[in-house]
Amino acid sequence: MNHWTSWRSFALIAGVAFAAAACSSVPEWTSQSIKESAAPIVEKDGKQVQIRYNEGPYSPYADTNWSKYRTLSYKESIPAPPVVKVEMPKDIKGDVAKGKKLFESRAKAPCTGCHVVRDDIWPMGDVGPSLVKFGDKKFKDEFVYQMIYDMRSINKDSFMPPWGASGAFTPEEIVHLVAYVQSQKGPPVKRKDPNIDPATRYVSEGFGDNLDPTNNPAIAMSEATAAKMWKKAGPNGKTCDSCHAGGAAKMTGVAAKWPRFVKTYNRVMAIEDFLGPHAKDTMGENIIPAQGNDNIHTTTAIKMASTGMAQNIDMSSPEMKEALERGKTSFYNRVGQRNHACADCHTEERGGGKFLGGRKLPLLAMPMNLHFPTYRTNFAKIWDMRKRFQWCTLPLGMNFIPGDSIEYAELELYLASFAQGKPLRAPGLGH
Amino acid sequence: MADVKIRLPKSIAKGQVLSVRALVTHPMETVERGKDGKIIEKVYNFIHTVTVTYNGKTIMSGEMTQSLSANPFVEFPLKADQPGKLTVTFEDTTGEKHTGSIDVSF
Amino acid sequence: MKSLSYPDSACSRRKVLRAGARIAGLGAAIAAFGPMALISRPALAQAKGVQPEEELAQTMERLFGKRPIKDGAGMVEFTIPMIAENGSVVPARVEVKGAMGKGQYAKAIYIIADKNRRPLSAKYTFTQDAGGALVGTNLRLGDTSNVRAVVELSDGSLYQAVQEVRVTVGGCGG
Numbered sequence: 064m065n066h067w068t069s070w071r072s073f074a075l076i077a078g079v080a081f082a083a084a085a086c087s088s089v090p091e092w093t094s095q096s097i098k099e100s101a102a103p104i105v106e107k108d109g110k111q112v113q114i115r116y117n118e119g120p121y122s123p124y125a126d127t128n129w130s131k132y133r134t135l136s137y138k139e140s141i142p143a144p145p146v147v148k149v150e151m152p153k154d155i156k157g158d159v160a161k162g163k164k165l166f167e168s169r170a171k172a173p174c175t176g177c178h179v180v181r182d183d184i185w186p187m188g189d190v191g192p193s194l195v196k197f198g199d200k201k202f203k204d205e206f207v208y209q210m211i212y213d214m215r216s217i218n219k220d221s222f223m224p225p226w227g228a229s230g231a232f233t234p235e236e237i238v239h240l241v242a243y244v245q246s247q248k249g250p251p252v253k254r255k256d257p258n259i260d261p262a263t264r265y266v267s268e269g270f271g272d273n274l275d276p277t278n279n280p281a282i283a284m285s286e287a288t289a290a291k292m293w294k295k296a297g298p299n300g301k302t303c304d305s306c307h308a309g310g311a312a313k314m315t316g317v318a319a320k321w322p323r324f325v326k327t328y329n330r331v332m333a334i335e336d337f338l339g340p341h342a343k344d345t346m347g348e349n350i351i352p353a354q355g356n357d358n359i360h361t362t363t364a365i366k367m368a369s370t371g372m373a374q375n376i377d378m379s380s381p382e383m384k385e386a387l388e389r390g391k392t393s394f395y396n397r398v399g400q401r402n403h404a405c406a407d408c409h410t411e412e413r414g415g416g417k418f419l420g421g422r423k424l425p426l427l428a429m430p431m432n433l434h435f436p437t438y439r440t441n442f443a444k445i446w447d448m449r450k451r452f453q454w455c456t457l458p459l460g461m462n463f464i465p466g467d468s469i470e471y472a473e474l475e476l477y478l479a480s481f482a483q484g485k486p487l488r489a490p491g492l493g494h
Numbered sequence: 495m496a497d498v499k500i501r502l503p504k505s506i507a508k509g510q511v512l513s514v515r516a517l518v519t520h521p522m523e524t525v526e527r528g529k530d531g532k533i534i535e536k537v538y539n540f541i542h543t544v545t546v547t548y549n550g551k552t553i554m555s556g557e558m559t560q561s562l563s564a565n566p567f568v569e570f571p572l573k574a575d576q577p578g579k580l581t582v583t584f585e586d587t588t589g590e591k592h593t594g595s596i597d598v599s600f
Numbered sequence: 601m602k603s604l605s606y607p608d609s610a611c612s613r614r615k616v617l618r619a620g621a622r623i624a625g626l627g628a629a630i631a632a633f634g635p636m637a638l639i640s641r642p643a644l645a646q647a648k649g650v651q652p653e654e655e656l657a658q659t660m661e662r663l664f665g666k667r668p669i670k671d672g673a674g675m676v677e678f679t680i681p682m683i684a685e686n687g688s689v690v691p692a693r694v695e696v697k698g699a700m701g702k703g704q705y706a707k708a709i710y711i712i713a714d715k716n717r718r719p720l721s722a723k724y725t726f727t728q729d730a731g732g733a734l735v736g737t738n739l740r741l742g743d744t745s746n747v748r749a750v751v752e753l754s755d756g757s758l759y760q761a762v763q764e765v766r767v768t769v770g771g772c773g774g
Contacts, residue, residue, distance in 0.1 A: 169769075186768045186769065258682060258683055267685050270685070276517065280517060280519055282499070283497060283517065283519045284519055284565075287497065287519070381672075421768025422685060429607075440563070442688070443688065511732040513734060515657055524740070525650055535650055538650070552729075554724055554725065554726050554735075555730075556722060556723065556725070557724075559718065559722060561722070561739060563688055563737075563739065566738055567736070568724075569735060570730070575731075587644065587749065
């Protein structure tokens with residue numbers, strides 16, 4: 064059932080004349096990941112839901128189907144949400160207390176993720192402008208209503224989600240939010256605790272040395288899994304060890320060259336994407352499907368064999384150049400109910416380096432790829448970058464696309480393009 | 495067992511009091527609550543005791559609880575007055591012992 | 601040796617003191633038993649079920665009775681982040697520094713998270729052979745809370761350092 068197609072086979076059928084045109088089209092891939100990563104839409108209790116990981120952070124979003132909204136799929140046909148201009152309802156009176164509740168509701172946004180207000184709410188972020196003196200600007204309520212409903216109608220470059228247009232907040236809720244932000248006025252706010260305000264907040268130094276095996280559990284976890292997987296035989300009796308004797312630790316330098324274009328599969332792949340199909344072709348079965356723990360841990364062990372080595376991805380082929388362009392497009396592509404792009408949170412011009420709630424957003428230029436897979440302290444699990452992508456986009460109100468999709472491999476390639484020559488340092492260690 | 499990692503400082507002088515770290519991969523299960531908010535009664539698997547011995551002599555023992563993180567580590571002092579074997583044993587509520595050893599030399 | 605540990609409130613302070621007296625008498629025997637003699641065995645209690653929730657005051661009473669706890673400034677070096685990036689892994693380190701009385705050593709370090717279901721998070725007991733007293737570990741904190749490190753010297757005197765730790769969360773659920 065894990066069949067996959069590619070434009071190559073299509074081009075072979077269509078003939079040579081078509082092949083030239085197909086070169087600039089997008090290759091196709093049928094997911095070979097674990098089911099939770101491929102995330103099929105199924106019917107449950109009469110409702111369409113999406114199957115996702117049944118673990119930690121995914122639970123608040125359960126299985127909500129966001130299929131009304133754009134995804135990062137190259138085949139996406141849903142247009143960007145139109146810019147909307149509306150009238151403020153006249154029959155509802157704004158309630159400051161209700162507005163405050165909505166403003167800080169984690170089930171809703173929360174607005175405090177990006178904006179600082181006068182109240183001591185924990186934690187507040189500073190991706191968007193501070194609102195402590197917003198009421199002093201004396202904007203008309205109708206104008207503020209429009210800002211929240213769809214800021215793009217006022218400033219086309221705004222990256223604030225169109226809260227009303229997307230249906231995230233009802234008109235009545237927005238009226239209360241207007242009342243609350245208009246109440247933000249008066250003399251400068253003096254905070255007892257400097258940590259409340261992102262501007263004066265103590266910046267956490269993180270979790271210490273990620274390469275210390277007595278500090279980062281991912282090292283022992285990966286070594287143990289890789290040792291087991293290296294000896295696990297496929298239906299034809301072959302093991303990883305049959306061809307790659309000595310285990311993951313012997314694969315020195317290999318990881319520094321990925322993601323790369325793999326001719327056999329006619330697509331750009333990260334190591335995680337490659338392991339499953341490669342096992343299927345050499346051992347007779349995909350015994351290590353993408354996003355499964357066996358896959359992520361084994362990938363981590365392979366990457367550990369290149370710790371400290373400079374990333375050295377060959378970007379010169381036309382396939383890689385096209386993939387990089389597509390990856391960049393994805394980075395700036397607006398998706399989900401919130402109509403956000405990766406760039407909104409991870410470039411310096413926008414939210415990158417600022418506090419989203421209580422945590423600093425990493426910057427594209429840092430770079431963002433070298434520490435993946437990474438140990439996530441809140442869940443005591445190792446995540447590969449694809450699982451992180453899936454999690455990043457879920458609170459935006461975007462359905463999963465499969466972890467082993469070409470879209471994610473090429474998005475990773477774009478992130479990796481900022482890391483050439485810099486040392487690999489997986490596994491990372493983060494919140 | 496291989497699930498305990500121990501780290502000594504790179505160079506050790508005789509008689510020096512070192513700081514040593516040991517990490518064990520373990521879920522350290524936390525209590526689960528039912529829909530009624532009540533704790534589900536069962537044996538939760540977590541490490542309750544860590545013991546550090548040096549050449550067979552106990553130098554530290556610790557009571558560990560579910561308030562410690564999954565895959566916990568412990569850092570402790572060691573007076574390296576003679577070469578020898580340092581052993582760290584973590585025992586969990588299922589009765590399983592997770593042990594790691596390392597040789598201390600100068 | 602079960603009475604050596606006092607994992608739950610069922611174990612009265614009197615019992616603990618009695619056990620302490622026995623240790624003094626049986627020092628040589630402990631050495632002969634090897635490491636097992638010093639291991640506390642709360643597992644026995646846990647195997648029977650979940651230990652009850654405790655308020656901070658109950659925990660302090662259970663552990664220290666009415667003994668006074670002095671300010672540990674200058675002696676207890678307690679390193680824990682003011683803001684924890686999440687509540688699942690909060691690195692904490694306690695080191696006992698500074699002058700103690702002659703022949704004195706730190707025999708135990710307690711790490712107590714005020715608002716956890718059971719505040720006592722860890723207790724480490726040192727023998728004189730340890731040559732020092734420091735401990736590092738990762739805590740779980742349910743919520744923003746005070747965390748305290750209590751050091752017990754060999755004469756039974758207690759010193760503590762307290763630090764508030766804010767537990768953070770991401771901006772949009774991540």
